[in-house]
Amino acid sequence: MSLLRQQGSTAMAPPSVTPAKGLRTPMAGRRPGGLSASTRHKGMGLLLVSPFLLLFLAFLVAPLAYAFWLSLRTSTLVGGDHFSWFANYQQTFTDPQFLSGVRRVAVFGVVQIPLMLGLALLGALIIDEVSSKLAKVFRMTLFMPYAVPAVIGALMWGFLYSPTFGPVNSISNSLGLGKVDLLGHGLMLTSLGNIVTWQWTGYNMIVLYAALQGLPREVYEAAKLDGAGQLQTALRIKIPMISSALVLTLMFTLIGTLQFFTEPRVLEKTASSVITPDYTPNLYAYNLAFQYSEFNYSAAISFSLGAVVFIGSYFFLFATRKRSGLK
């Protein structure tokens, strides 16, 4: 769904793993017994961490520092470039193209995220409860799209959305409803949302399912014996108990949404009068750099976006951590 998930999916994939534990780990680290007594092997620790450290510096710190330096300069097609402090950032937050992209992504997220996570949660609760053959098929089918490169996913849906030979249109035509322009202005965001939902529901479902599987079964078996229905068990016991997993999937989905890129970029080719170069902030940053050679301004936009994501996630984590503390 986003660059981050595509490029970083190596990194992203196992967030799954964190959910249940994620928020607790910092404390685990602080636990006095958490550390090995082998503090005398200082050199050893450094040695083991050094490949990672090197990669971290070379492929994260250095590029970021360089990008930041780039973002402090201004260059134009005519007239060369010069150091301009934060002028690019000032421009970013008054740039109507950037802001309209942010707005679009926000609208997208408000509708798509609850829908997708709702579906994922529903699926997770079902496979947690039902162990039939059908449920196994269900689990694998929903997860399959995760294994499909986003480029291919968008390409397949692009064909399915076709007004001439896509199934949606043949159905609506045979019902006499006429043409549905899934790639037109009106429905584009919905169509994109559908692709993202298709691609990521199963993944989120598995993450939530893993969290559900980690719950102590006795608690809700007891509730069931007390006469609570499955629905009640789900609503009152299971969902609250996996709230930290939900928070984390929500956070990563939010990050992904803010960085929405791959799907609009693939569909941009076939519907370029709808998906304009500034359709999402990340697409805008990409086009500025790669189409218009505005590397400096593009870096500033990326940084602004990164800052929004970073600060947003930090506060989100902070807020939800508090909440889970109250629980």
Place this chain on the structure above:
Amino acid sequence: MSSSRKPTSRSLRRTAVAATSAALAGVLLAACGSGGTSGSGSTQSGPVHIKVWAWYPQFKQVVAEFNKTHKDVQVDWVQAGVGQDEYTKLKTALKAGQGAPDVVMLEFQELPTIQLSKGLLDMGKYGANADKGNYVDWAWKQASDGDHVYAIPVDGGPMAMMYRTDLFKKYHLKVPTTWAEYKEEAAKLHKADPKAYMTDFGSDETAAGWRQGLMWQAGSRPYTYSASKLPDIGVKLNDAGAKKVYDYWGDLVKNKLVDTQSYATTDFYNGLSTGKYATYIAAGWGPGYLSSVAAKTSGKWAVAPLPQWYAGDNAQGDWGGSSFSVTSQTKHPKEATEVARELFGTSQAAWKIGIDQAYLFPLVKPVLNGAYFQDKKYDFFGGQQINKVFVPAANGIGTFDWSPFQDYAYNTDTSEVGKALQGKSDWSAVNDNVQSQVTSYAAKQGFKVSK
């Protein structure tokens, strides 16, 4: 990105950040035990290898032909991407100061953009001016600036109208010679068969050149630009010719006489092969494209000249076409220039492949005016000698300047056309909106804009 490469890299070297990171990457490289894998060898003796990026169909054979006939220069061909993808890579490589090929295929409208970023070598210094007389005038002018030669033209896209003879017969349509007639026939057709359209209005970015070509025909000259007169540029995207075109097509769209499918979609191809569209306003390379995507309609098509705004006129426009440039990163300017000039050049063998298999429309006069090209019969067009239409069209094309920010201009135009299609703005406002956005962009980029 107007900085020349040298100052950038010098100031770069000064920054601690970059130095550190480069050192780190070096360490990493050493740690990984990899030797540097540099590209085409340059120090060994023997023929000079020139790296070429291009995406012409059947280009492999052309390269083989070149390598067969040249001893001291050999071409290493890479398909680095089609259209925008290739330009993206080129721009990034130019920014990095490393990684660009020696010779690159560029469409005409990209030339000023790449030239402005100091990415192109002036081949005039290496004898390219000798080719001046070989190429049609407007193409040579787009590829050069006085004695500075930035590209060698290869193929062009003079526009014409392809139409379905069977449908025209079936619905008793007359082959239109003016745009007014075109509209009448469009109405007649759509009335007879509500599912059929006279054509499809290309609203997407890949059709930006199509729209521009139609304006070119209508006499619109949106830019006055020459690299040697920087920072001056004239921008007039809302001149009478441009407005005439959008008024006309907006009217057809509003009356639902034409379809509005994006050109870069399978639906559009489908429309060409199923008879949904009775005509295809296309360019000199269109026959190859059409016969490939609509193979089963072979024999049902014919080519007629582009309808005129005024009966009896011979106004023409161009859509697409490309050239070979030598990049400023080449280490072999002389040999690279030779490659750019001779890959197609006037080579009969190369052009035979180009004409017969790749359907390129030659801009080099000896081939263009040669009997082989002019008399060639095309089975797809029922044996018609279609170049008897295209060649006069090519000869009627007037000169035309592109802007050094053509991607921005095309994208803006596409967005505004999208708004008009959606009903968010009026068709008559499209040109004015584009004009105001592009002029303010140009001013921000440091140009002195005259409107």
Place this chain on the structure above:
Amino acid sequence: MTTVAAPAVTAAPATGRRPSAARSRVTVNVVMVAMILYFLLPFWWLVVAATKDNDALFSTAALWFHSPGAFLINLQELFTYNDGEYLRWMGNTAVYAGVSGVGATAVATLAGYAFAKYRFPGRNLLFSSLLGAIMVPATALAIPTYLLLSKVALTNTMWAVILPQLLNPFGVYLVRVYVQESLPDELLEAARMDGAGELRVLWSVALPTLKPALVTVLLFSMVGTWNNFFLPLVMLNNDKLYPLTVGLQSWYEGAMIQSGANALFTLVIAGSLVAILPLIVTFLLLQRYWRGGLTVGSLK
């Protein structure tokens, strides 16, 4: 610590005690079938479309077979087009996925283990910047990484795709959590008492315990690389180095943009099908392992 033995141990839940249970089971089944159909739809389309020739692709019903015989022709064309460049891309993809997968897993294991079991200067700072690392959009990194790599002449080489993907902060995070939860200090100390050196402890005591976590990190790193599009798109100019995603996209662009006699749609479709099969098969076959790995975090 209740280690949830991974898959199908769900205790028979749906009891027929209440009359509504049967009805709710039907409802659940209907929901499942409906969702299965929706999620399968594009795959079904892909399989059907891969069996059509270029004409049928655009003129027959999208969701039903037309000329299944064309499938073999498409495959043959796919593997031979342009000197079999598809096979080359497939090989490249396997190399990228294999090398970055194994490398990223190794790096993450060492680092995660070190974070969990050793103290060293900068440890906390480095670890807390891990999470931050994940929030950086790749577009922000693409250009500077390209420019920096080009300074050491690494762009347009296989390294340009492999090296950045060796960095897998989440793998590190996962391994650290897993080590803390499942590898007691006592075990390590005991090995040390027996005279084992630090590396020996890591190799023969820690690693065997960490297997499920490693398989998960490996699998997801490999998938990430296999499906990566943006990084190789930016880094590579040479079509001989492309992975499948970038190669297929270049075919698709070639087919879409009107660049002449190039109707490659059947190839793009057959190529997409062949490209996603290995991953789906891997996921199906290794289900037990990776789902085991995913529940790691759910250890109580």
